[in-house]
Amino acid sequence: MTYIWLEFISILEDYLIVQNLAFTSTVVYSTLAILYLFMYALLHFTPAITNALISIVEKLFFIKYLPVLIFAIVLNLLFPGKIWSEFVLAFLYSLILVLIQINKTKSQINPGYSKFANDLSINFDAVKEKLFYSNLSRKIKNIHYEVWLLVLIYEFINGQDGLGAVLKQGYVFNDIYAVLVVSFIISLLIWIIDYSFSFLNKYFRR
Amino acid sequence: MNLIEVRFPYKNNNSKEIIYSDKLSLEIPKESKTIILASESNLLYELGLILSGKAPPTEGKIADINQNESVYIIPEYAAFPWMTVKENLLSVNEKYDDKLVKEFGLEPYLENNFDDESYGFRIKLALVMALTADKKNIVLFNPFRYIKTSYFDILMDDLEKVKKYGLGIIVLSSDVQKKLKFDNEYSL
Numbered sequence: 001m002t003y004i005w006l007e008f009i010s011i012l013e014d015y016l017i018v019q020n021l022a023f024t025s026t027v028v029y030s031t032l033a034i035l036y037l038f039m040y041a042l043l044h045f046t047p048a049i050t051n052a053l054i055s056i057v058e059k060l061f062f063i064k065y066l067p068v069l070i071f072a073i074v075l076n077l078l079f080p081g082k083i084w085s086e087f088v089l090a091f092l093y094s095l096i097l098v099l100i101q102i103n104k105t106k107s108q109i110n111p112g113y114s115k116f117a118n119d120l121s122i123n124f125d126a127v128k129e130k131l132f133y134s135n136l137s138r139k140i141k142n143i144h145y146e147v148w149l150l151v152l153i154y155e156f157i158n159g160q161d162g163l164g165a166v167l168k169q170g171y172v173f174n175d176i177y178a179v180l181v182v183s184f185i186i187s188l189l190i191w192i193i194d195y196s197f198s199f200l201n202k203y204f205r206r
Numbered sequence: 207m208n209l210i211e212v213r214f215p216y217k218n219n220n221s222k223e224i225i226y227s228d229k230l231s232l233e234i235p236k237e238s239k240t241i242i243l244a245s246e247s248n249l250l251y252e253l254g255l256i257l258s259g260k261a262p263p264t265e266g267k268i269a270d271i272n273q274n275e276s277v278y279i280i281p282e283y284a285a286f287p288w289m290t291v292k293e294n295l296l297s298v299n300e301k302y303d304d305k306l307v308k309e310f311g312l313e314p315y316l317e318n319n320f321d322d323e324s325y326g327f328r329i330k331l332a333l334v335m336a337l338t339a340d341k342k343n344i345v346l347f348n349p350f351r352y353i354k355t356s357y358f359d360i361l362m363d364d365l366e367k368v369k370k371y372g373l374g375i376i377v378l379s380s381d382v383q384k385k386l387k388f389d390n391e392y393s394l
Contacts, residue, residue: 112280113283113286115260116332117286117297119258119278120341121339122297126297130286130293131286
């Protein structure tokens with residue numbers, strides 16, 4: 001047990017895991033925080049732009065069939081070693097995912113609601129608009145895992161900063177223990193954040 | 207409202223065949239609490255459309271019905287769960303009656319969202335929305351199928367309050383609720 005613990009500590013130190021974890025989680029969570037503020041402002045103040053963005057995403061439907069790996073390779077080739085390109089990729093990708101989610105919510109609305117609105121002479125289009133920005137935090141929580149995946153892929157290809165780069169070093173040095181330690185830390189972090197999101201969402205809804 | 211030898215098609219719950227109802231003649235007094243019982247929920251659903259003026263019967267007549275004054279509440283689509291209670295009320299009218307909100311116990315929840323599956327709460331809110339919209343008649347589809355037994359008395363209490371505002375209530379139910387008191391009861 002002591003050996004495992006010492007090995008764990010040495011991996012943390014050798015691969016600068018704490019610093020790299022701070023870097024990657026900053027990329028992921030600052031992107032999601034900016035996305036939340038951006039979408040909140042967009043949906044509350046300019047719903048017309050949201051509708052326009054949704055129709056663009058609808059037209060570019062083939063994007064969802066392109067593996068994220070392609071985007072990560074292309075951006076790494078275009079802007080090698082640039083930290084901002086990682087942020088830009090994470091932001092654009094998460095923006096597209098959220099818009100897809102909003103669009104899905106819109107199409108899933110049951111006609112039963114429109115009949116109820118009609119009975120009470122309610123403007124159903126206005127009611128439907130509200131559906132766009134309801135549970136924005138839940139929609140962002142739903143894409144949380146995908147954004148982590150994209151950022152890790154980007155960093156793995158880039159090989160310079162972040163936990164993705166640590167995974168690459170572990171792979172190059174054939175250090176399976178380091179890969180497992182990093183995977184465990186990432187899974188634990190995603191689980192904690194996911195759980196906290198659900199808890200806060202539930203707490204603030206009641 | 208009088209239904210005179212009314213007949214209409216509905217889908218049989220088991221065989222999914224489209225069949226016609228028997229001829230129905232019912233006299234539903236205004237501003238009363240009426241329950242109509244039938245084992246076939248599809249028959250009740252179609253009858254609800256006729257009673258709320260959404261669909262005409264194939265045969266027969268309905269006297270004394272104003273289709274614009276009725277609300278058909280189906281618990282699954284009652285109120286809009288993606289909006290807060292306050293937003294729901296404001297969607298009906300620019301102003302809502304605070305007294306009404308207090309009377310139905312909605313005041314503490316005004317700024318809250320509610321779960322899709324809180325059918326009891328959704329029906330309560332839909333009733334207040336109907337009152338806010340100044341409707342005269344409420345048709346409620348199979349509420350006892352959707353709400354917990356512990357909520358039955360709360361619903362009955364709410365229906366009584368609605369009646370006091372001069373609205374007529376027709377509850378369509380596929381579950382017989384002997385303990386609950388209505389002004390009129392019909393079994394199909």
